[in-house]
Amino acid sequence: MKTSNSDFKHQDKFLNDKPLLSYSDIFDGHGLTPEILKNRDTSIIFSESKIYTDGELISDFICKLRSGIYLYLHNKDNGTTYKLRAYYAVENRKELDLLINNIKRQIKNGTINVRTDKTEN
DSSP, X not given: OXXXXXXXXXXXXXXXXXXXXXXXXXXXXXXXXXXXXXXSSOEEEEEEEEEETXXXXXXXXXXXXXXXXXXXXXXXXXXXXXXEEEEEOGXXXXXXXXXHHHHHHHHHHTOOOOOOOOOOO
């Protein structure tokens, strides 16, 4: 699966006022959706969606975790799976690794329930 910067079309606007952040594209069927993250204590930074009679389809979603890690979910083909890019300060790399391992463990156990803490704006 190839991911390009054009998939994450809002990243330039989003990163414009941020210090230099590293990023990682996360594959392996992470199972995250905007709905999962919206139902957690995250700060929603940006959401782009289309409203249909049978519900809302979010195409781009950016949120911030308490650790300062930003998650950007992108849905290109109006499907149910999202590409995930995590933005982080280099010193937060270990926290990102822990988050990814936690997500993988929860997917393996069938209990995807990403734990995040309320962020302060």
